[in-house]
Amino acid sequence: MSVAITTAAPTNPAPEGDYVLEARGLSKSFGGFHAVRNVDLKVKRGSIHALIGPNGAGKTTCFNLLSKILTPTEGQVLFDGQDITGLRSAQVARLGLVRSFQISATFPHLTCLENVRVALQSSYGIAYSFWRSLRALDSLNDRAMQLLAQVGLKAQADLLATELSYGKKRALEIATTLAMDPKVMLLDEPTAGMGREDVEPITDLIREVSPGRTILIVEHNLSVVANLCERITVLQHGEILTEGTYGEVSSNPDVITAYMGGVDDE
Amino acid sequence: MTRYVLFAALGIAALAAPFQVYPILLMTILCFVVFAASFNLLLGFAGLLCFGHAMFFGTAAYIAGWLLKNTAITIELAFLAATLAMAVLGYLVGLISARRGGIQFAMITFAIAQFIYFLLLRAPFTGGEDGMQGIPRSALFGVINVSSSFTLYYLILAITVLAIAAVYRIVHSPFGEVLRAIRDNEARVDSLGFNPVQFKILAITLSAGLAGLAGAMKATVFQIATLHDVSWHVSGTIIFMTLLGGLGTLAGPVVGAALVVVLHDYLAHFGEWALIIQGSVFLAVILFMRQGIVGAAKALYRRVVVRS
Ligand SMILES: Nc1ncnc2c1ncn2[C@@H]1O[C@H](COP(=O)(O)OP(=O)(O)O)[C@@H](O)[C@H]1O
Ligand SMILES: [Mg+2]
Numbered sequence: 140m141s142v143a144i145t146t147a148a149p150t151n152p153a154p155e156g157d158y159v160l161e162a163r164g165l166s167k168s169f170g171g172f173h174a175v176r177n178v179d180l181k182v183k184r185g186s187i188h189a190l191i192g193p194n195g196a197g198k199t200t201c202f203n204l205l206s207k208i209l210t211p212t213e214g215q216v217l218f219d220g221q222d223i224t225g226l227r228s229a230q231v232a233r234l235g236l237v238r239s240f241q242i243s244a245t246f247p248h249l250t251c252l253e254n255v256r257v258a259l260q261s262s263y264g265i266a267y268s269f270w271r272s273l274r275a276l277d278s279l280n281d282r283a284m285q286l287l288a289q290v291g292l293k294a295q296a297d298l299l300a301t302e303l304s305y306g307k308k309r310a311l312e313i314a315t316t317l318a319m320d321p322k323v324m325l326l327d328e329p330t331a332g333m334g335r336e337d338v339e340p341i342t343d344l345i346r347e348v349s350p351g352r353t354i355l356i357v358e359h360n361l362s363v364v365a366n367l368c369e370r371i372t373v374l375q376h377g378e379i380l381t382e383g384t385y386g387e388v389s390s391n392p393d394v395i396t397a398y399m400g401g402v403d404d405e
Numbered sequence: 406m407t408r409y410v411l412f413a414a415l416g417i418a419a420l421a422a423p424f425q426v427y428p429i430l431l432m433t434i435l436c437f438v439v440f441a442a443s444f445n446l447l448l449g450f451a452g453l454l455c456f457g458h459a460m461f462f463g464t465a466a467y468i469a470g471w472l473l474k475n476t477a478i479t480i481e482l483a484f485l486a487a488t489l490a491m492a493v494l495g496y497l498v499g500l501i502s503a504r505r506g507g508i509q510f511a512m513i514t515f516a517i518a519q520f521i522y523f524l525l526l527r528a529p530f531t532g533g534e535d536g537m538q539g540i541p542r543s544a545l546f547g548v549i550n551v552s553s554s555f556t557l558y559y560l561i562l563a564i565t566v567l568a569i570a571a572v573y574r575i576v577h578s579p580f581g582e583v584l585r586a587i588r589d590n591e592a593r594v595d596s597l598g599f600n601p602v603q604f605k606i607l608a609i610t611l612s613a614g615l616a617g618l619a620g621a622m623k624a625t626v627f628q629i630a631t632l633h634d635v636s637w638h639v640s641g642t643i644i645f646m647t648l649l650g651g652l653g654t655l656a657g658p659v660v661g662a663a664l665v666v667v668l669h670d671y672l673a674h675f676g677e678w679a680l681i682i683q684g685s686v687f688l689a690v691i692l693f694m695r696q697g698i699v700g701a702a703k704a705l706y707r708r709v710v711v712r713s
Contacts, residue, residue, distance in 0.1 A: 206596065208595075229595050229597075229599055229600050232595075232596055232597060232598035233598040237598075240596075244592070245589075246585070246589035246590055247589055247590075249589060253582055253585075253586075257583055257594070258597045260582065261597050265579050266580060266599065267579075267603075268578060268579045269574070269578045269581065269607065269611060271578050272574070272577065273578065273579070273581075273582065275579055276579055315593075319598065
């Protein structure tokens with residue numbers, strides 16, 4: 140069994156109106172509290188799309204709804220033309236909609252190589268073989284090393300993830316997500332908590348892996364957003380405030396008041 | 406290199422031991438080594454705290470005992486039957502409990518174990534408070550006589566080695582890799598397209614089977630199966646042994662089981678003091694060696710040998 144090599148498969152330029160991910164009237168309430176309210180979101184195939192907004196606006200909840208970790212109170216999620224509202228998160232991941240987490244989500248007591256290899260196992264088909272030696276996974280190691288090299292972790296392949304610096308942990312997470320060869324990646328604050336010196340490599344990395352994929356990203360660092368994203372949706376109090384290019388959004392007076400208020404309390 | 410020397414020394418010691426030490430004591434250690442290894446597979450490598458593991462150990466002792474007493478079954482088939490029966494029970498327990506994590510999982514497994522305890526207390530074949538006595542040590546493969554404790558020891562030793570090898574293989578398999586990932590971060594494993602519950606059910610099934618094997622061996626060692634083997638005392642003891650030895654290491658359960666059994670045996674002369682001494686040892690290890698004895702020894706080894 141071979142594993143597909145996935146370096147930026149060239150895609151045909153997406154036709155106008157080709158949306159790979161779509162939310163229709165998405166709402167989620169916790170008790171009586173509406174964390175997400177009637178959100179309509181369309182993410183164009185092949186684009187890098189940002190979801191921004193002050194703390195508590197409902198961005199992570201939106202991600203949880205799109206990746207099916209949470210079930211919406213109302214509304215639908217469409218992925219690649221298919222209604223995925225009724226699916227479980229693992230099924231959605233197998234279809235190619237893979238997310239990362241706001242808090243670092245590595246496997247601390249696995250080596251970096253194993254971290255990535257677990258994700259590769261997902262499509263390898265022998266994950267239940269408890270009687271086979273780990274050597275049965277040797278054919279995944281090349282691909283795992285390639286992914287580690289891509290995020291600059293080749294030398295750390297045999298270190299435990301817990302021994303990595305914070306910035307490197309986030310890089311490892313991206314390598315693990317990439318191992319799924321996702322059509323759509325949902326990245327929840329990939330640069331949060333990072334030192335200045337780590338932000339740029341991660342931004343470059345995201346741009347580097349974007350061809351042939353669609354990326355929806357929650358990001359507080361506006362220069363990262365300006366740098367990467369062609370389309371930006373602003374969320375406030377669980378509702379969409381506005382949507383547009385960085386230029387359009389950043390000159391919108393509503394956004395300035397709403398967003399500036401939110402950024403300050405971080 | 407040091408590893409092979411250690412293995413060789415351990416092997417020779419294990420083979421020579423019954424010439425020096427009472428074989429029943431040695432076999433008791435081995436039964437608990439297998440039992441603790443099965444428990445460690447769940448807690449150390451899947452992050453599941455089963456607070457009713459004695460249900461597999463004790464029930465298997467009754468099953469093997471009943472088969473040996475009432476049928477012409479050979480000893481290895483009695484072991485196999487008890488192992489498989491407990492794997493089935495483990496699968497059912499997994500179906501009920503694997504969706505829950507942490508303290509909820511511990512509570513559910515505890516409740517199921519209590520339920521099974523009362524079932525066995527009422528069951529006609531268990532002998533109630535007296536236990537099931539006079540379990541014969543039927544011949545191995547129907548030909549090799551293992552009725553003396555001395556020869557039985559070598560059978561139990563061989564099975565223990567196989568059981569530890571099985572745990573090693575499970576931990577170092579494609580399945581084991583995913584299982585360890587679930588222990589570290591279940592939500593992330595789910596987001597990578599796996600169904601963690603299925604993996605946990607399989608882990609519980611395998612662990613229960615091994616615990617059953619340990620219980621079946623114990624039934625032939627003491628030639629008796631009792632309600633005590635199903636009780637929460639034994640479930641607690643196995644947690645104690647595993648934590649003492651060191652969680653998530655392969656040698657931990659071996660060291661923990663040996664130490665506790667020997668301590669029990671030695672402290673038997675001290676009556677009431679036994680509990681106090683045992684408690685003090687546990688407290689000292691928890692306070693000063695959070696990784697257990699094997700974890701602490703590994704850390705020391707790294708500091709002394711690797712750093713110097
Ligand atoms: N599981 C939950 N139960 C109750 N309230 C929640 C839950 N998850 C999020 N919330 C609330 O929903 C709101 C949006 O949270 P979140 O989506 O995390 O915001 P953001 O990611 O934009 O900072 C917050 O007020 C938060 O307290
Ligand atoms: Mg958030």
